[in-house]
Structure formats: structure tokens, C-alpha cells
Amino acid sequence: MTSPDPSTATTATPGTARLSGPVAAGDATRTGGAPRxxxxxxxxxxxxxxxxxxxxxxxxxxxxxxxxxxxxxxxxxxxxxxxxxxxxxxxxxxxxxxxxLFGGRYDFIPPLVITVQVVLVVLVGQLVFSVLAAYAFARVRFPGREGLFWVYLATLMVPQVVTLIPLYTMLSTAGLRDTFWGIVLPFVFGSPYAIFLLREYFRGIPEDVLSAAKLDGAGTLRTIWYVVVPMSRPILATLAIITVVSHWNNFLWPLIITSSTKWQVLTVATANLQSQYSGNWTLVTAATTVAMAPLLVVYLVFQRHVVRSISLTGLR
Missing domain, CATH: 1.20.5 (Single alpha-helices involved in coiled-coils or other helix-helix interfaces)
Structure with missing residues (x-):
């Protein structure tokens, strides 16, 4: 016969029962006897x-x-x-x-139209050529693939300012100075950053999916269009947002390659407006508001993709 555990024993008094030991301590905590x-x-x-x-x-x-x-x-x-x-x-x-701005002393409509055209052409070119190049570096096996990719990627470390004079000389010799194509050609065939971003994403696509497409008779271009592109919509949206924002705000290259008002983009037109009407700050701020408003609309419409682009790339 075992003796009761003293820690769980009860002490009875007339009309009440008092618990001792751990149970009593728990009750004291629940009733506010001890701090929380x-x-x-x-x-x-x-x-x-x-x-x-x-x-x-x-x-x-x-x-x-x-x-x-x-x-x-x-x-x-x-x-x-x-x-x-x-x-x-x-x-x-x-x-x-x-x-x-729109019909007075300074016509702001042509710079707005030119900027939209430049952004659209560069965006389409960046998406098409970057997807093709990134897929080749990620999935197509050819001699020297890795070495060529890293040499191409090393151009990211070259500041853009260093390439401005050679680019200007080449395009000016080709007769493209102060033209629409002179503005867009340096950017329309993809960029090292875009190709790097897409290549890393394409390498994460399961090989079984691509093999199944090839077994169904799909060639390389059909595989890219019907398999790779639909599976890469998040990263393509990220690249599109980065491209739109960067080329909408592009100032230095359009300033160098254009000399007339015919091919002025918004950033250059705003700078010229500020130099011409430096004392009229209300007109200058109206021009800057017009230049900023489309990007605000893009952010409001594609807010989810903008947040994803920041998380994927670390760019703001």
C-alpha cells in the first residue's frame, strides 16, 4: 500500500477545501496571485x-x-x-x-508621344531578344557557352558613361544621329542584366517539362513560346516594369544623340523647359507632374508585380 504524494494532498477545513502544491500554484497564477x-x-x-x-x-x-x-x-x-x-x-x-503645356507657348504633346514610342519599342525588343538569348545560355548546349556568358555578363561592370562616346560615334557615322532609331538601337537588342535575370529563371524550369514538349514534336521556338514564356510570366513582368521605368526616365543618351526638338523625349523636354522658363516654377512643376504621372499609373495598375520585382531583384 502506497502513501499519498504530499505535493498533491488536500487539506480540508469546515466548508472549504484548499489545494496545496503545484495545483495551488497554477490556481494562484490564474487568479492573479502571481505576475504575468x-x-x-x-x-x-x-x-x-x-x-x-x-x-x-x-x-x-x-x-x-x-x-x-x-x-x-x-x-x-x-x-x-x-x-x-x-x-x-x-x-x-x-x-x-x-x-x-498642351497648346500654349510650349507644346508638350510631341515629347510625350516620342517617349511612349521609345519605351514601347525598347520594351518589345528587350523582351524578345533577352528571352531568346537567355534561353540559349540556359538550355542550349554549344561550345564555349559558359565562357561567353560570363564575358557578356562582365559588361555589367562597365559604366554606361564609358560607352557613350563610342556609341555616339558609331551611330553618327551610320547617319542615325538625331533620329528615332538612334535613341532606341543601343537598348532594343537586350541587355546583360535582362539576360542574366531571365537565364537564372529559365534554369529553374524542370527539364521534364521541356523534354515532354520536345517529345510532342515542338521545336525550340515553339517550346519557348508555348512552354517557357507562360511559365515565366512573373519574371517577364518584372523585366517589363524595370524596362519601362528606366527608359521612361532615360535622360543622358537622348540628350546626347538628339539635337532638335523633333525627337525630344520627356526628360529632355522638361530640362529644356526649365532652362527657358527658370523663373516660372509653376509651369516647370506642371511639366514634371506630366512626366511622373504615367509611372504612377503603372505602379497603381501593376502594384503586385512591382512588389515582386523588388523582392526578386532588390531594385527600387
Whole structure:
């Protein structure tokens, strides 16, 4: 016959029963007899989360403030800007600056059209030629494939400024200076970064899928179009966003290769406008707002792909 465990014994008093040992300690914790460490920890997490949100809010304000200031200034008259200062609200709101841009002293429609055309042509060329080259480096076996790829990739380390003079000399000799094709040709046949990005993604496609397509009689181009491209939509969307943003904002090369207003892109036209009307900041901010607005629309429409592109590439 065993004796009862003293840690679980009960002591009876008239009308009550008192528990001792671990059970009593647990009851004391549940009834508030002992402090709760998790409450203190949750309070610290709450403070940390609040500080994080405050920092994120400050970052958003700092990021959006220039754009909001540009928009507010663009809907003010030059007199309001001179008397009220740069931070005053527009009163009343006016669209005179935009009317002057599109039909006034300075016609902003041709630079806008040229920029859209340049971006579309470069985008199509980048996607087509980069996909073909990346697939060749990833899946087609030929002598010297790895060495050629790494030599091609090494051009990423060459600053773009170094290649401007040779490119200008070549295109000027070919009679392409101050032409549309002079603007787009250096970028339309793909880029080392785009080929590297797509090659790494294509190498992750299962070999069984490509082998099944070949067994069904698909050639290389049909395999790329019907198998590789549908499976690579996320990375293609990433490349498209990077291409659109970078070439919409491209300034240095169009400035060098063009000399007339006929082939001016938005960035060059905005810079020329600022130099011509340096004192009319309301007109200049209207031009910068027009240049920024399409990228804002692209972000709002393709927000999910923009976030994915940042996570895949680390670029912002």
C-alpha cells in the first residue's frame, strides 16, 4: 500500500477545501496571485510595432512630399507662387499651366508621344531578344557557352558613361544621329542584366517539362513560346516594369544623340523647359507632374508585380 504524494494532498477545513502544491500554484497564477510576464512582453511588442509604423509613416511622407508639392504647385498661378511661397495651398486651383503645356507657348504633346514610342519599342525588343538569348545560355548546349556568358555578363561592370562616346560615334557615322532609331538601337537588342535575370529563371524550369514538349514534336521556338514564356510570366513582368521605368526616365543618351526638338523625349523636354522658363516654377512643376504621372499609373495598375520585382531583384 502506497502513501499519498504530499505535493498533491488536500487539506480540508469546515466548508472549504484548499489545494496545496503545484495545483495551488497554477490556481494562484490564474487568479492573479502571481505576475504575468507575457503581459509585459506584449506591451513591449506593442511599443515596437507603434514605433515601426511611425517610422514607415515618416518614410512615406518624405517619399511622397516632393510629388505632392509638385502637383500642388502645378495648379497654382505664378502670382500665387510668388506671394504665397512654395508651401501655400492653391487658392483658387487653376489649370492654366497645363493648358500652356498642351497648346500654349510650349507644346508638350510631341515629347510625350516620342517617349511612349521609345519605351514601347525598347520594351518589345528587350523582351524578345533577352528571352531568346537567355534561353540559349540556359538550355542550349554549344561550345564555349559558359565562357561567353560570363564575358557578356562582365559588361555589367562597365559604366554606361564609358560607352557613350563610342556609341555616339558609331551611330553618327551610320547617319542615325538625331533620329528615332538612334535613341532606341543601343537598348532594343537586350541587355546583360535582362539576360542574366531571365537565364537564372529559365534554369529553374524542370527539364521534364521541356523534354515532354520536345517529345510532342515542338521545336525550340515553339517550346519557348508555348512552354517557357507562360511559365515565366512573373519574371517577364518584372523585366517589363524595370524596362519601362528606366527608359521612361532615360535622360543622358537622348540628350546626347538628339539635337532638335523633333525627337525630344520627356526628360529632355522638361530640362529644356526649365532652362527657358527658370523663373516660372509653376509651369516647370506642371511639366514634371506630366512626366511622373504615367509611372504612377503603372505602379497603381501593376502594384503586385512591382512588389515582386523588388523582392526578386532588390531594385527600387
Amino acid at each position: 510576464p507575457q503581459v509585459r512582453g506584449s506591451g513591449r511588442r506593442l511599443v515596437a510595432n507603434a514605433m515601426t509604423y511611425v517610422l514607415l509613416l515618416l518614410g512615406a511622407v518624405v517619399t511622397l512630399a516632393p510629388f505632392l508639392l509638385s502637383v500642388l504647385t502645378s495648379v497654382r498661378s505664378a502670382k500665387q507662387f510668388a506671394t504665397g511661397g512654395p508651401l501655400a495651398l492653391p487658392n483658387p486651383v487653376t489649370s492654366a499651366n497645363y493648358a500652356e
